[in-house]
Amino acid sequence: xxxxxxxxxxxxxxxxxxxxxxxxxxxxxxxxxxxxxxxxxxxxxxxxxxxxxxxxxxxxxxxxxxxxxxxxxxxxxxxxxxxxxxxxxxxxxxxxxxxxxxxxxxxxxxxxxxxxxxxxxxxxxxxxxxxxxxxxxxxxxxxxxxxxxxxxxxxxxxxxxxxxxxxxxxxxxxxxxxxxxxxxxxxxxxxxxxxxxxxxxxxxxxxxxxxxxxxxxxxxxxxxxxxxxxxxxxxxxxxxxxxxxxxxxxxxxxxxxxxxxxxxxxxxxxxxxxxxxxxxxxxxxxxxxxxxxxxxxxxxxxxxxxxxxxxxxxxxxxxxxxxxxxxxxxxxxxxxxxxxxxxxxxxxxxxxxxxxxxxxxxxxxxxxx
Amino acid sequence: xxxxxxxxxxxxxxxxxxxxxxxxxxxxxxxxxxxxxxxxxxxxxxxxxxxxxxxxxxxxxxxxxxxxxxxxxxxxxxxxxxxxxxxxxxxxxxxxxxxxxxxxxxxxxxxxxxxxxxxxxxxxxxxxxxxxxxxxxxxxxxxxxxxxxxxxxxxxxxxxxxxxxxxxxxxxxxxxxxxxxxxxxxxxxxxxxxxxxxxxxxxxxxxxxxxxxxxxxxxxxxxxxxxxxxxxxxxxxxxxxxxxxxxxxxxxxxxxxxxxxxxxxxxxxxxxxxxxxxxxxxxxxxxxxxxxxxxxxxxxxxxxxxxxxxxxxxxxxxxxxxxxxxxxxxxxxxxxxxxxxxxxxxxxxxxxxxxxxxxxxxxxxxxxxxxxxxxxxxxxxxxxxxxxxxx
Numbered sequence: 001x002x003x004x005x006x007x008x009x010x011x012x013x014x015x016x017x018x019x020x021x022x023x024x025x026x027x028x029x030x031x032x033x034x035x036x037x038x039x040x041x042x043x044x045x046x047x048x049x050x051x052x053x054x055x056x057x058x059x060x061x062x063x064x065x066x067x068x069x070x071x072x073x074x075x076x077x078x079x080x081x082x083x084x085x086x087x088x089x090x091x092x093x094x095x096x097x098x099x100x101x102x103x104x105x106x107x108x109x110x111x112x113x114x115x116x117x118x119x120x121x122x123x124x125x126x127x128x129x130x131x132x133x134x135x136x137x138x139x140x141x142x143x144x145x146x147x148x149x150x151x152x153x154x155x156x157x158x159x160x161x162x163x164x165x166x167x168x169x170x171x172x173x174x175x176x177x178x179x180x181x182x183x184x185x186x187x188x189x190x191x192x193x194x195x196x197x198x199x200x201x202x203x204x205x206x207x208x209x210x211x212x213x214x215x216x217x218x219x220x221x222x223x224x225x226x227x228x229x230x231x232x233x234x235x236x237x238x239x240x241x242x243x244x245x246x247x248x249x250x251x252x253x254x255x256x257x258x259x260x261x262x263x264x265x266x267x268x269x270x271x272x273x274x275x276x277x278x279x280x281x282x283x284x285x286x287x288x289x290x291x292x293x294x295x296x297x298x299x300x301x302x303x304x305x306x307x308x309x310x311x312x313x314x315x316x317x318x319x320x321x322x323x324x325x326x327x328x329x330x331x332x333x334x335x336x337x338x339x340x341x342x343x344x345x346x347x348x349x350x351x352x353x354x355x356x357x358x359x360x361x362x363x364x365x366x367x368x369x
Numbered sequence: 370x371x372x373x374x375x376x377x378x379x380x381x382x383x384x385x386x387x388x389x390x391x392x393x394x395x396x397x398x399x400x401x402x403x404x405x406x407x408x409x410x411x412x413x414x415x416x417x418x419x420x421x422x423x424x425x426x427x428x429x430x431x432x433x434x435x436x437x438x439x440x441x442x443x444x445x446x447x448x449x450x451x452x453x454x455x456x457x458x459x460x461x462x463x464x465x466x467x468x469x470x471x472x473x474x475x476x477x478x479x480x481x482x483x484x485x486x487x488x489x490x491x492x493x494x495x496x497x498x499x500x501x502x503x504x505x506x507x508x509x510x511x512x513x514x515x516x517x518x519x520x521x522x523x524x525x526x527x528x529x530x531x532x533x534x535x536x537x538x539x540x541x542x543x544x545x546x547x548x549x550x551x552x553x554x555x556x557x558x559x560x561x562x563x564x565x566x567x568x569x570x571x572x573x574x575x576x577x578x579x580x581x582x583x584x585x586x587x588x589x590x591x592x593x594x595x596x597x598x599x600x601x602x603x604x605x606x607x608x609x610x611x612x613x614x615x616x617x618x619x620x621x622x623x624x625x626x627x628x629x630x631x632x633x634x635x636x637x638x639x640x641x642x643x644x645x646x647x648x649x650x651x652x653x654x655x656x657x658x659x660x661x662x663x664x665x666x667x668x669x670x671x672x673x674x675x676x677x678x679x680x681x682x683x684x685x686x687x688x689x690x691x692x693x694x695x696x697x698x699x700x701x702x703x704x705x706x707x708x709x710x711x712x713x714x715x716x717x718x719x720x721x722x723x724x725x726x727x728x729x730x731x732x733x734x735x736x737x738x739x740x741x742x743x744x745x746x747x748x749x750x751x752x753x754x755x756x757x758x759x760x
Contacts, residue, residue, distance in 0.1 A: 120553050126557050313429055
């Protein structure tokens with residue numbers, strides 16, 4: 001029996017790696033994509049392009065503008081002299097932020113009256129707008145603090161002292177790179193599994209496989225092992241790039257990571273084989289792969305937190321294996337988690353994996369064309 | 370363009386009766402493609418079921434607006450002042466405040482992910498408030514999700530300002546902030562993330578539809594040997610390609626109209642620009658997306674490899690590199706350059722502007738031009754690579 005399974009596994013690897021195009025697709029793109037996406041995926045803004053409309057010639061306005069000019073997250077691209085010049089700049093996305101200082105700004109400040117500072121932000125991407133507004137707010141509040149200090153005025157009766165745990169500089173790259181590791185691993189399992197059975201069905205070789213002494217369970221093992229092996233190798237390479245190249249701290253337990261990885265791969269491979277065995281043609285298999293992969297990524301909490309979703313959608317996320325794997329990745333990378341904290345993430349993936357794999361092997365025999 | 374190709378064959382062939390000209394051949398090819406589409410329901414599913422499924426799921430599911438964020442509140446010795454501050458926190462729909470007895474309990478809750486932040490008022494809060502320098506309000510946020518952490522910081526900041534203003538008002542004055550920041554957010558005043566995510570999703574979904582529809586069609590003909598059969602007919606390779614393009618273009622246009630309709634009516638995203646410009650740009654984009662699928666299909670020659678390339682090359686690049694959620698301007702120059710190769714990038718810029726800002730030609734024209742160039746490149750590669758020859 002072992003020999004039968006071994007022979008089948010050998011054949012599956014050959015089918016996957018024999019074609020040089022298929023081999024290249026499996027190995028190169030995930031690593032290249034990690035490098036590119038790792039740099040792309042961040043909510044931190046750099047060099048926010050802004051325009052200045054200063055109607056005030058006082059010292060205070062120049063001081064405030066110097067702070068914007070000195071902040072590394074801002075880059076001045078335009079200075080305008082009239083209100084009408086503003087709209088075209090923002091409409092055409094030349095600037096994200098416009099700072100408008102009224103003619104009486106310095107005079108108001110000197111007289112101890114609140115001096116209004118108008119800031120206009122392009123809200124087409126509301127998250128970018130919100131982050132930019134936070135940057136502006138921190139520049140202005142530092143200006144306010146200094147102004148109060150210098151004048152010996154009464155400060156506010158209470159002040160906020162904020163600290164961020166696990167990621168003190170709130171670098172969103174640390175949050176996204178573990179997420180990309182999970183997404184790319186999912187993509188690799190889909191590459192290996194989603195089309196295999198469908199291809200054999202379309203070419204008729206699956207029928208031949210079914211009349212051999214191999215039992216469905218054995219076929220299942222033969223189809224699962226390549227996905228598992230390729231997934232582990234790829235995830236290890238991706239992990240090395242994430243920690244060595246991007247310097248994301250890896251604080252947790254490596255064995256816990258690999259247990260999570262194997263369980264996640266089993267559930268991903270199970271989903272892929274289920275899709276594949278449901279489809280009669282590779283076109284249907286490809287459609288199924290996308291109908292699984294796209295929601296799995298978007299509902300996993302990769303970019304938009306699950307807590308923000310409506311309750312009904314949150315329930316749907318419970319069948320998304322990537323959801324659990326992302327929690328494991330982030331906890332293992334950034335919070336130094338070990339086995340004890342992760343048990344709640346392990347068993348749902350094991351359950352999904354078992355259910356999909358069993359269903360797929362049942363379908364091998366019971367869905368014939 | 371598609372309209373001309375959709376003419377019934379007998380009308381198009383009228384001028385060239387005796388030899389059954391190009392129009393008739395094209396008509397026949399179109400008929401063949403449509404029959405293939407109708408007989409394998411997966412193409413119809415791609416064009417119509419997928420947009421509905423994905424848009425409804427994401428339109429309702431995806432949001433960056435945090436609401437009722439669980440925050441632990443530790444107030445050691447309650448007083449009038451601390452109660453006022455906590456009342457502001459509890460009154461805000463951004464927070465779900467959870468009173469905790471001690472700091473260790475709150476830290477434990479943060480570590481287990483039960484709360485996203487801690488707000489702590491020390492026992493001598495009231496006394497310190499009346500001293501020079503003021504009282505500290507200790508705020509701890511869970512930095513793992515940096516974006517949510519920053520939102521929580523911003524919300525606490527807002528609650529703090531509200532509280533300060535109320536305190537000042539009680540003493541009969543107004544809050545004296547030297548510079549009073551007055552932000553105005555254009556195009557999306559309420560900062561609803563759905564308003565920009567849904568148009569972006571339309572672009573992502575259209576990328577998938579375009580590529581999925583065509584990624585396998587050329588490879589399928591090669592694999593099944595029907596390409597050789599087509600070669601021996603009088604139909605030229607350009608006509609074969611044109612037939613495929615026209616059939617899937619019609620199908621894709623249906624999916625596109627459905628997506629735009631859902632975005633505008635189901636999700637109430639304002640469409641401030643012209644619908645016809647959107648139609649025109651979408652058609653260009655669809656050509657580019659279909660062209661990309663045809664290119665994959667032609668270069669791969671086997672359905673299995675074409676499918677693998679489609680999985681790798683369409684979804685994640687369109688999701689991460691198109692400006693759909695991540696700001697392209699903040700990426701390093703090399704990555705910004707790579708984003709120019711992603712077709713969805715140009716369309717995301719167009720749809721976000723057309724939906725939220727209006728007909729801004731400075732955005733639409735360059736991006737539409739880029740779409741046309743991409744479409745020409747992809748279709749050109751496909752055309753060049755599918756000469757009538759057998760290797």
